[in-house]
Amino acid sequence: MSMVEKKGASVWLTHIGLILGIAVMCFPIWFAFVASTVTQQDIIRPPLPLMPGPHLIENYKRALLEGVNAPVWKMLVNSTIMALGITIGKISISIISAYAIVYFRFPFRMVFFWLIFLTLMLPVEVRIVPTYEIAAGLGLLNSHAGLIFPLIASATATFLFRQLFMTIPDELVEAARIDGAGPMRFFRDILLPLSRTNIAALFVILFIYGWNQYLWPLLVTTDPEMNTIVMGIKQMFPSGDDWADWPVIMATAILAMLPPAAVVLFMQRLFIKGLVESEK
Amino acid sequence: MADVSLHAVRKSYGKTEVIHGVDIDIADGEMIVIVGPSGCGKSTLLRMVAGLESITAGKISIGNRVVNDLEPRERDIAMVFQNYALYPHMSVRQNLAYGLKIAKMDKAEIDRRVDKAATLLQIGEYLNRKPRQLSGGQRQRVAMGRAIVREPSVFLFDEPLSNLDAKLRVQMRMEIKALQRELGVTALYVTHDQVEAMTMADRMIVMNAGIAEQIGAPLEVYNNPQTKFVGGFIGSPPMNFLPKAAQNGPASATEIGVRPEHLRFCAPGTGLFDGTLKFQEALGAEMLLHLQDTTGRTIIMRVETREAPELGTETVGVTADPADIVFFDANGKRA
Ligand SMILES: Nc1ncnc2c1ncn2[C@@H]1O[C@H](COP(=O)(O)OP(=O)(O)O)[C@@H](O)[C@H]1O
Numbered sequence A: 001m002s003m004v005e006k007k008g009a010s011v012w013l014t015h016i017g018l019i020l021g022i023a024v025m026c027f028p029i030w031f032a033f034v035a036s037t038v039t040q041q042d043i044i045r046p047p048l049p050l051m052p053g054p055h056l057i058e059n060y061k062r063a064l065l066e067g068v069n070a071p072v073w074k075m076l077v078n079s080t081i082m083a084l085g086i087t088i089g090k091i092s093i094s095i096i097s098a099y100a101i102v103y104f105r106f107p108f109r110m111v112f113f114w115l116i117f118l119t120l121m122l123p124v125e126v127r128i129v130p131t132y133e134i135a136a137g138l139g140l141l142n143s144h145a146g147l148i149f150p151l152i153a154s155a156t157a158t159f160l161f162r163q164l165f166m167t168i169p170d171e172l173v174e175a176a177r178i179d180g181a182g183p184m185r186f187f188r189d190i191l192l193p194l195s196r197t198n199i200a201a202l203f204v205i206l207f208i209y210g211w212n213q214y215l216w217p218l219l220v221t222t223d224p225e226m227n228t229i230v231m232g233i234k235q236m237f238p239s240g241d242d243w244a245d246w247p248v249i250m251a252t253a254i255l256a257m258l259p260p261a262a263v264v265l266f267m268q269r270l271f272i273k274g275l276v277e278s279e280k
Numbered sequence B: 001m002a003d004v005s006l007h008a009v010r011k012s013y014g015k016t017e018v019i020h021g022v023d024i025d026i027a028d029g030e031m032i033v034i035v036g037p038s039g040c041g042k043s044t045l046l047r048m049v050a051g052l053e054s055i056t057a058g059k060i061s062i063g064n065r066v067v068n069d070l071e072p073r074e075r076d077i078a079m080v081f082q083n084y085a086l087y088p089h090m091s092v093r094q095n096l097a098y099g100l101k102i103a104k105m106d107k108a109e110i111d112r113r114v115d116k117a118a119t120l121l122q123i124g125e126y127l128n129r130k131p132r133q134l135s136g137g138q139r140q141r142v143a144m145g146r147a148i149v150r151e152p153s154v155f156l157f158d159e160p161l162s163n164l165d166a167k168l169r170v171q172m173r174m175e176i177k178a179l180q181r182e183l184g185v186t187a188l189y190v191t192h193d194q195v196e197a198m199t200m201a202d203r204m205i206v207m208n209a210g211i212a213e214q215i216g217a218p219l220e221v222y223n224n225p226q227t228k229f230v231g232g233f234i235g236s237p238p239m240n241f242l243p244k245a246a247q248n249g250p251a252s253a254t255e256i257g258v259r260p261e262h263l264r265f266c267a268p269g270t271g272l273f274d275g276t277l278k279f280q281e282a283l284g285a286e287m288l289l290h291l292q293d294t295t296g297r298t299i300i301m302r303v304e305t306r307e308a309p310e311l312g313t314e315t316v317g318v319t320a321d322p323a324d325i326v327f328f329d330a331n332g333k334r335a
């Protein structure tokens, strides 16, 4: 319930504004969807159709099983492996490094922290040539490992977990020590549950980050069977005057949007639940 | 249940020493209150007993076992923290059981102990709630419960009541004291509140700047302060200090101390102090009279309200029984 009850015209105006906004945002997606349900002829002959046609199942089946260069289901699998690998990898590595940096005294601790922090200034694009060199040297081209590992370190996530751990009162750590919890138990029983919300939020952000990777997959995968879906869409465009299979391309685009949308929808529930439950 | 002894215990952080050698032998079942102003090293001392701080020098033993190099969980202690330090994501029951679970105690015994503590502390109906669904007083009880279920030899409390409102604080301090008596567990209790110290302690340690200035039963410390600091810190309002008159007391004494309630009126010029009334605080049954002399020195006198005289701007004399006067030397020690 809003604190201020608005009445009459202003309610209508705000709603019309919002609906218009949503319509503008959604129109390209709607159009992509429509284009994935009609035939090639319907698309290239003006006017553009605005209502879905009867070829939905046929187009999607063709995209999934045949595609243009490789079947889209393979690209979906590749993308899923890559996005999950990056997400889970980034979260595990960063939560463990933040744990080390916040709770353990070891030589050059702050040096390591700043080193991690510095990598924030070196995104993939900046270091892409040497990274490619190394990946090639290790024989990681055209492999899932090659898609995942170069992107798996995350200074941002490490930093986020560090900030979170620093807000956990020392007395809580001490209470756990008195209760007899060693470092591993403390991590598992106290820190992990307290980080649940952060993990959920990071999962959403990092999954989308991983899913939407374009430049790196473009470099390391030359075999169409190893393409990820986001870069694969671009590969479906013909070079020169060739004929583009728009219904299949549009079906692929729609398919590419579904997993991230599902992650957002599903995790958002968890995310809000986490927020409500773990507030101290 | 065990004796605890601290022998020449010191603590330094880097080059700064913050505890300058504390000795005390605590009997089994005794409640010792460590009291002193903020920053004097009370928590540091307690945390050394707990094993949360290393011991720079000296020896701490619990039940005839030197614990200097033992981990907290091996010391057979339990600690209650000022902000309770409950695990926010665990229910009250899980909070209580966590330490026992780690100790791999069997489920039935854990349940038995948790239920017993919950009954004792009247938190039975909250067992399935999360800490954030509890009031300050209830959290305080849960923190106590977490200490009790361990059935330790020693309870350690670090200002456990400072976050409660005044009324609850008075109630809880009686409850803690009663509980400690009932369980017969040795306890070390840190507070900066001298009333809390007076009312709860079997014996108290008055600390100042890393030194145990006096160790003794509350009334003993109150009536017979060994240093000027103790006289000033214990008692509210504090002891009055006046320069020693030439004729009385030991030769080394430079100052005298006298409690506000031991002062009585006399003819001006014949007592310890002459002054005029500056203001008075009526506390109900009793009244505090603030008297000031011509040099600006103030003393506080405590009288029964019914016996309080109507004072105007006249100069009055104040004196006390010689038996109620204590003498301090130039270093603030008893002369
Ligand atoms: N980790 C630390 N490093 C350096 N100095 C500390 C540390 N902890 C406490 N101190 C110092 O030790 C003294 C005693 O602190 P503490 O025992 O917390 O006092 P209290 O509990 O009596 O208020 C203070 O002067 C404080 O600044």
Ligand SMILES: [Mg+2]
Binding pocket: B042, B043, B044
């Ligand atoms: Mg303290």
